[in-house]
Amino acid sequence: MAEDVNVKRAAEYDTATLSDALDRLGIVGQCYKIAGRSDAFQMTGRAFTMICGPASTPPGTVGDYIDDVPAGEVVVIDNGGREDATIWGDILTEIAHRRGIAGTVIDGVSRDVALCRKLGYPVFSRGHWMRTGKDRVQVEEMGRPVNIGGARVAPGDIMRGDADGVIVIPRSHENRILDIAAEIAAAEDSIREAARSGMRLDEARRQHRYHSLQTRKD
Incomplete structure (x- = not known):
């Protein structure tokens, strides 16, 4: 490559x-209120985008896309700023880290932060909380422009994250x-x-x- x-x-x-x-x-490329789950996290890569929404009946999936993300890219998830249900956890962190994905950015919350800190896998989000997104949240569409902290992110845009937050270029x-x-x-x-x-x-x-x-x- x-x-x-x-x-x-x-x-x-x-x-x-x-x-x-x-x-x-x-x-406007500053992703407001999106911060690393560790101040040590550094991330640079091109955006692999998706938008999520409330789960349907029966519910859709929250994470079966991970094997389709190219190494070196950043998973960018627009969950509408939702903070009462997670959209990223330890299984996704482990697989993303193993596959060489550059990091994850979420307009929403993540969980299982101990593992991303242990592995050094960069996760940037509005916060973290343990309540699962399963049966509450689902992936609606992939590969489209999304909104992350008030900034527009299109597929292939460069994402840069550090201790001060996240920028989209x-x-x-x-x-x-x-x-x-x-x-x-x-x-x-x-x-x-x-x-x-x-x-x-x-x-x-x-x-x-x-x-x-x-x-x-x-």
């Missing part, structure tokens, strides 16, 4: 830097976003170096346009 250059590039930047790059372009803008992220990161590195060399922080920030790095430019 050929290396995905932009996934590799995205992994070089933290979500804060990528958030500023998104702001520069006026793109839309495929149609990814080169520009990553170029801007590189510019912002370089400016902030220059500010740090100038301050370490004895320059006043306000002067270092002025010289490197710190206060306008994220400002939208039309």
Whole structure:
């Protein structure tokens, strides 16, 4: 499999830097309230999307798709922000980890967090709780754009997660976003170096346009 250059590039930047790059372009890609079940989790990969809803009678499945997710991709589940029933647990974590899936992002909750922490498998969600989603939640559709924390995620978009949360980088803008992220990161590195060399922080920030790095430019 050929290396995905932009996934590799995205992994070089933290979500804060990528958030500023998104702001520069006026793109909403910050997934509000979606956080790692461990602050140590890092995740970068392309989105494998699905939307879930309340279970029918008889109920549908919540997890039989996992063997179809390509290695290196991120499972992205839109469960409508539901917090009273889980959509991801230890069996999915074990299989996803074994198959080399890059991580899981849920607009909703997960459970069995002890295992994802033990394995180092990145799960990002609104929270965690033990109540099962079986007979309560089911997968409705796969491979379509979804809503994760107020951000639109389309199949193949780059997902980046770290201790600050989750960012989506839309495929149609990814080169520009990553170029801007590189510019912002370089400016902030220059500010740090100038301050370490004895320059006043306000002067270092002025010289490197710190206060306008994220400002939208039309």
